[in-house]
Amino acid sequence: AQSVAQPEDQVNVAEGNPLTVKCTYSVSGNPYLFWYVQYPNRGLQFLLKYITGDNLVKGSYGFEAEFNKSQTSFHLKKPSALVSDSALYFCAVRAAFSGAGSYQLTFGKGTKLSVIP
Amino acid sequence: DGGITQSPKYLFRKEGQNVTLSCEQNLNHDAMYWYRQDPGQGLRLIYYSQIVNDFQKGDIAEGYSVSREKKESFPLTVTSAQKNPTAFYLCASSTSRPTGENTIYFGEGSWLTVV
Numbered sequence: 343a344q345s346v347a348q349p350e351d352q353v354n355v356a357e358g359n360p361l362t363v364k365c366t367y368s369v370s371g372n373p374y375l376f377w378y379v380q381y382p383n384r385g386l387q388f389l390l391k392y393i394t395g396d397n398l399v400k401g402s403y404g405f406e407a408e409f410n411k412s413q414t415s416f417h418l419k420k421p422s423a424l425v426s427d428s429a430l431y432f433c434a435v436r437a438a439f440s441g442a443g444s445y446q447l448t449f450g451k452g453t454k455l456s457v458i459p
Numbered sequence: 460d461g462g463i464t465q466s467p468k469y470l471f472r473k474e475g476q477n478v479t480l481s482c483e484q485n486l487n488h489d490a491m492y493w494y495r496q497d498p499g500q501g502l503r504l505i506y507y508s509q510i511v512n513d514f515q516k517g518d519i520a521e522g523y524s525v526s527r528e529k530k531e532s533f534p535l536t537v538t539s540a541q542k543n544p545t546a547f548y549l550c551a552s553s554t555s556r557p558t559g560e561n562t563i564y565f566g567e568g569s570w571l572t573v574v
Binding site: 351378386438446449 | 463465492499500501502504507517549551559560562563564565566567568570
């Protein structure tokens with residue numbers, strides 16, 4: 343079974359400061375890892391994903407994430423937070439090469455990011 | 460524009476009624492999904508379909524039904540057997556490469572409330 347943990351229900355950061363949203367995962371074999379953002383009353387928007395290769399993945403809106411295999415982590419980061427980054431962030435995992443019937447992602451419970459002006 | 464369209468955005472259900480949520484995509488994706496979102500619980504998979512005329516139960520399929528008669532459409536029916544249907548429902552789609560690196564894309568969601 344695969345699982346995702348987002349240990350912080352809420353993260354508060356001042357505008358202009360760097361932000362980190364934490365994610366750890368458990369999966370058999372190699373992982374495919376994803377980050378999504380959700381604004382109030384909206385669907386999830388894809389930010390970035392790690393498939394293979396460089397451990398630092400760059401995505402939309404200036405976000406990046408670092409894959410750490412030894413720590414089974416995939417933390418989301420941004421060098422300088424904006425008030426407009428305030429939203430709910432979801433990490434998700436799928437086992438690589440898991441074959442037909444395994445397209446679905448397992449999501450964490452989400453972390454609410456609040457960027458304070 | 461390419462995307463996933465869910466309707467209606469808001470739906471109210473009386474006790475004992477079945478209601479159907481619509482989901483249409485024009486991304487030419489083979490796979491489609493329905494998730495349920497409750498506050499503080501993340502997303503839970505209800506049903507998914509990898510191809511027309513085929514679908515599989517997810518983690519919380521009881522009280523729900525789906526059909527996949529067309530590639531573009533994957534409607535979800537919330538039946539009267541679903542005892543706690545009030546939630547935000549998200550439809551999604553993706554390509555279906557067996558290697559698994561497919562990105563899942565989401566619609567804007569539908570709110571269902573029992574009255």
